[in-house]
Amino acid sequence: MPHADEDIDRRLTDLEVKACYQDDLLETLNRLVAEQSAQITQLRMALARLAEQQSDARPEGFRSLRDELPPHY
Secondary structure, rough: OHHHHHHHHHHHHHHHHHHHHHHHHHHHHHHHHHHHHHHHHHHHHHHHHHHHHHHHHHOOOOOOHHHOOOOOO
């Protein structure tokens, strides 16, 4: 039954090749997830800074309509 042994060897080799490709893909995906996580963290921090700047720029309390007139009036 040398034919059956050759078939088993071929199938085992195919499985090993697939496992190598899957390991490589998993490493690539893990790296991408880590990079995206870092980017999300940076974007959240930037958004928080923008929200803080906007709230700092927003006037407190009541404003008169005279404050809203263009400078040429």
